Amino acid sequence: MRLILAEKPSVAKNIADALNIKNKKDGYFEGNNYIITWAFGHLVQLYDAKDYDSKMARWKMDNFPFIPSNFKYKVKNDPRNRQRSDRGAEKQLKTIHFLMKRNDVDMIISACDYDREGQVIGDSIIYRARPKKQIYRLLLNEWTPDEVLQGIEKMKPNEAMRPLQDAGVSRQWADWVIGINLTSVATLKYQKGKGKALNIGRVLLPTLKIIYDRDKEIESFVPEDYFKLIATFQTKDQKEYEGTYTVDNEEKFKEKDKLINILELIQSKQATITDKSVEKKKEFPPFLFNLSNLQGYITNKFKGWTSDKVLKVAQSLYEKKFITYPRTSSIALEESLVGKTAKVLKALTDDLPFKDEIKFMKTKRVFNNAKVESHSAIVPTYVKPKRLSSDEQIVYTAIKNRFIMQFMPVAEYEETKLTTTIDDVNGVFISKGKVQLVEGWKKAENIKSRDNLLPLVQVNDAVRLIDSEVTSHVTKPPKHHTEKTLLRVMETCGKSYKEDESDEVMGSILTGFSIGTAATRAETIKKLKDVGYIFGQGKNLLCQDLGRRLVETFPVKDLFDLEFTGRLEKTLSDIQKGNVSKKEFLRLVFSFTEESVATIKNGQDVIINEVNAVRKTTEVLGACPQCGGKIIEGAKGFGCSNWKSGCKFVIWKNDKYLASMKKRATKTMVKALLKNKAAYVKGLTSKKGSKFNAYLRYEKNPDNDYFSWKMEFKKQYFNGK
Numbered sequence: 001m002r003l004i005l006a007e008k009p010s011v012a013k014n015i016a017d018a019l020n021i022k023n024k025k026d027g028y029f030e031g032n033n034y035i036i037t038w039a040f041g042h043l044v045q046l047y048d049a050k051d052y053d054s055k056m057a058r059w060k061m062d063n064f065p066f067i068p069s070n071f072k073y074k075v076k077n078d079p080r081n082r083q084r085s086d087r088g089a090e091k092q093l094k095t096i097h098f099l100m101k102r103n104d105v106d107m108i109i110s111a112c113d114y115d116r117e118g119q120v121i122g123d124s125i126i127y128r129a130r131p132k133k134q135i136y137r138l139l140l141n142e143w144t145p146d147e148v149l150q151g152i153e154k155m156k157p158n159e160a161m162r163p164l165q166d167a168g169v170s171r172q173w174a175d176w177v178i179g180i181n182l183t184s185v186a187t188l189k190y191q192k193g194k195g196k197a198l199n200i201g202r203v204l205l206p207t208l209k210i211i212y213d214r215d216k217e218i219e220s221f222v223p224e225d226y227f228k229l230i231a232t233f234q235t236k237d238q239k240e241y242e243g244t245y246t247v248d249n250e251e252k253f254k255e256k257d258k259l260i261n262i263l264e265l266i267q268s269k270q271a272t273i274t275d276k277s278v279e280k281k282k283e284f285p286p287f288l289f290n291l292s293n294l295q296g297y298i299t300n301k302f303k304g305w306t307s308d309k310v311l312k313v314a315q316s317l318y319e320k321k322f323i324t325y326p327r328t329s330s331i332a333l334e335e336s337l338v339g340k341t342a343k344v345l346k347a348l349t350d351d352l353p354f355k356d357e358i359k360f361m362k363t364k365r366v367f368n369n370a371k372v373e374s375h376s377a378i379v380p381t382y383v384k385p386k387r388l389s390s391d392e393q394i395v396y397t398a399i400k401n402r403f404i405m406q407f408m409p410v411a412e413y414e415e416t417k418l419t420t421t422i423d424d425v426n427g428v429f430i431s432k433g434k435v436q437l438v439e440g441w442k443k444a445e446n447i448k449s450r451d452n453l454l455p456l457v458q459v460n461d462a463v464r465l466i467d468s469e470v471t472s473h474v475t476k477p478p479k480h481h482t483e484k485t486l487l488r489v490m491e492t493c494g495k496s497y498k499e500d501e502s503d504e505v506m507g508s509i510l511t512g513f514s515i516g517t518a519a520t521r522a523e524t525i526k527k528l529k530d531v532g533y534i535f536g537q538g539k540n541l542l543c544q545d546l547g548r549r550l551v552e553t554f555p556v557k558d559l560f561d562l563e564f565t566g567r568l569e570k571t572l573s574d575i576q577k578g579n580v581s582k583k584e585f586l587r588l589v590f591s592f593t594e595e596s597v598a599t600i601k602n603g604q605d606v607i608i609n610e611v612n613a614v615r616k617t618t619e620v621l622g623a624c625p626q627c628g629g630k631i632i633e634g635a636k637g638f639g640c641s642n643w644k645s646g647c648k649f650v651i652w653k654n655d656k657y658l659a660s661m662k663k664r665a666t667k668t669m670v671k672a673l674l675k676n677k678a679a680y681v682k683g684l685t686s687k688k689g690s691k692f693n694a695y696l697r698y699e700k701n702p703d704n705d706y707f708s709w710k711m712e713f714k715k716q717y718f719n720g721k
Contacts, residue, residue: 001104004036004138005096007112007121010319011143012038015111018148027095035105037096039112043089044073044124046176064185065597067590071173073124097129110158111138114375115327115519116168116576123158123165137161142324144381167576174568174589178202181593185600186554186608195611198550199531202565203516203524205550208533209560210489210515212543212551214481221477226252229259231429232467233271233420239455240466243420243429251430252473259470266422266465273461274428275419282412284365285405285441287331288377289398291518292491294326296484297398300539307483307522313395314378321383323399325375327519329491332371333379338362345407347382348400354443358407366406374576379403389689401444409440416454420463480540483525490515490524493566513570515562546609555603556596621667622674624649626700631674638670648705651698657709661685673698678712 006012012029016022021031028037049056052068075085075093100108108131110122126135135158140151182200191198229245244251245262253259289297294314295307314326333341342360349358380400388396413436420429433454442449457463481489493513516524525541528534533547543551551560558564568589574580620630621638626649629642639650651665651673658665662685672679673696682693695712 001102002034002107002109003099003102003105004034004109004111005122005125006036006038007041007118008319009038009040011111012036014143014319014321015148018143018145027092028099035099035102037099038092039096039121039125040089040092042076042121042124043093043096044128045076046172047072047074048077049180059184059188061185061188061601065181065594067177067181067593071176073128093125093128096125100126100129100131100133105133107134107136109136109138109152109155111140113327114139114141114325116164116171116517116572117519119161119164120168120172126158135159140325141375142381143319143321144383146382163576163578166582167572170575170582170585171572173586175202177589177593178596181597182556182559182600185597189600189603190553190606190608191611192607192609193611195609196531198609199527199533200554200559201524201527202559202568203520204527204531204533205554205559206515206562206565207486207490207524208528208543208547209551210486210494210562211481211528211534211541212548214478215543215548218477218480223477224254224475225256226254226473226475227256227259228252228471228473229262230469230471231266231420231465233429233463234466235455235457235461235463237455241418241431241433241454243418243431245427246430247427256470256472262425262427263468263470266425266468269422269424269465271420271422271429271463271465273418273457273459273463274421275417276457276459277417279415279417280412280437281415282410283440283442284410285408285444286402288333288366288379288406289402290329290331290377291326292329292487292521293331294378294395294398295522296487298395299483302394306526307487308526309391310395311519311522313391314399317385317392317396317399320385321381322385322388322396323381324377324379326378327517328373328375328378329514329518330372330375330377332368333366333376334372335367335369337376338367341366341379344380344382345404347384348380349404352404354408357409357440357443358404360407363406387689389685390691392689405441405444408444409438411436411440411442411449412438413449418454418457422465480537480542482539482541486525486541487521489562490521491518493569494562513566513573515565515569517569549608553606553608555599558592559596619667621671625674626705631670633667633670638665638667649707651707655709669696 004012004015006015016024016029016036019032019034019036021029021034021036023029023031028035030036047068049066051072051074053066056063056066076089078084078086099105108126110119110126112118112122122137136155137158137160138151138155140147179199179201183197186200187197228251231243231245232240233243234240245259287293291311291314295310298310299305299307311326314323317323318326345358345360349355352358378399380396380403385392385396413434416433416435418431418433420431422429431454432452434450434452436449436451439447439449479485491514493515515521525534528547529536532544533550534541535544536542554560571580571585571588575582575585618632620632622631623629624631624640624642624647627640627642627645627647629640629647631638631649632641636654637650637652640647643650651670653665655665663681663683669679669681678695678697680693681696684692684694686692695714697710697712698707699710700707
């Protein structure tokens, strides 16, 4: 009997389906000589500092630096009550260990995600029970039935994954040591009043610094005026075109008077076409998505999306077997996937109107081992989704279109450049035109090209100047970072980075030298917002005052340095490849932590964050429809202040009826219900995944004291009518 451990219940179900196992028990599936059980991500976590030593329960400067001689794990904390362990995790851990010890089980297989995190999750659960049985590793990039069956044939002994486990544990221990020590010491030193700690992290601070630097660049930017001279010419057959005055390839001028002189000089002069070049150019499709590029594309194109949301939706598509592993940094596919990719392409394109233009080819742009790091790029699988939520549809369509584009004709356009010369004038007038000849891959996303047509003229043709003007312009400051641009800087550690950097350059950036990993960058951006260091303004990301003060005051400057953090991430990547030892890396991190604690202790005494204790005033949202009491907000719901006297009126925040339509009760909704007897709610989700709006009422049942929801699509029942 073989025991397979999956990272999540949904993945265990995929494996069970592939092996045709229908028999589900409490915490596992069993049948056909297999038992399939699951974790809920991490079931165990590193000890808290106070678990090693009770004196660490109180933060005192003298207690730091604190580095355990031996790192230990415990069942993960209950998120609602961190003083006790999570009951669900405890129960599932017991189930897994009971199954591992069954006499009929002779092989244990870790089927957690094929990455650092997945390796640590599987190993931390399995080796906790000190098994004496064979342990294997199932390494998959997708959860389709075909891949599961093939993967089981090609399993590796788990011992072969030691470098991946070392990298995962090194990252986990390093972040614990840096985070616990520097967050505690920084909070004690720089925060006045009790409140949230000043978060200090290995990936958090350099990311904050990227946003801070851009904000400062914008603030210190001094706009400058510049001028252009634009002329309008007319050909013999009355066609018009514009040209920009250019000298030595320069068309922007600081001195307006110089252009005014030229403007006066060109009036009534003869103009001639002195050069015409026509060049055909090719436009290749953008490379396949890795996670950072997918997050950048979606957050830039669709309102209200964050990198974190893109990852969650992509993870859902992966677990439902529709796409390959999303947490990848690669923009190409392994060369061994040629045959499989051809089948996927055929399955996805049979019903497309432009399917005749789709042709499978093995190209270096798509299949290139040199551009694959651990996992291939994100592509669809052969399993076609029948039903997707609107969010899933957005992400899946982007991935599918990007995949199909690779096998369509290269787009082509013709670029025409005209040079017009005016007698006795130093300089020329340049005009550029563009005509799309072949749409090619642009059809996959219905990208419309804008043509800029120039009249048909030949060299030496005489043309007439019919209009001219000097136009005023102002230099623009750099743009604030968006999630798209920030992800690119994090991915490349700022190396060779330009706003319009080509995917070709991005693909060749030194692997592993980055801020965070594809899997953690979204979490970092979200955390920066949650701890109050940055905020979003539309698509832009800006520093909060607290974030600015931290960058300007915190004395451990290495933590803001992209090079330093990039080197740490590169070392983790090298551990994963077996080129660097875990011991060496941790020695570096521990000594850095000790030095940093000393730097903070001996540094200047300043206040970065002052926390004022503010008494919460309880807002009355309206009158209770049951007893006339005051409706106020509680931790879990909106209830009546007369509950001690027996009033049972409450609207739960995670109300099941609302949750079935992917909504939570909000203060605004409750106020409207109490005032108008109905609330207009937007963005409800039907069972089929489509969005709709409706009026909701919350009415007392005639035969008991409880209330039920009613839905209306017309405006009525307002003000008791």
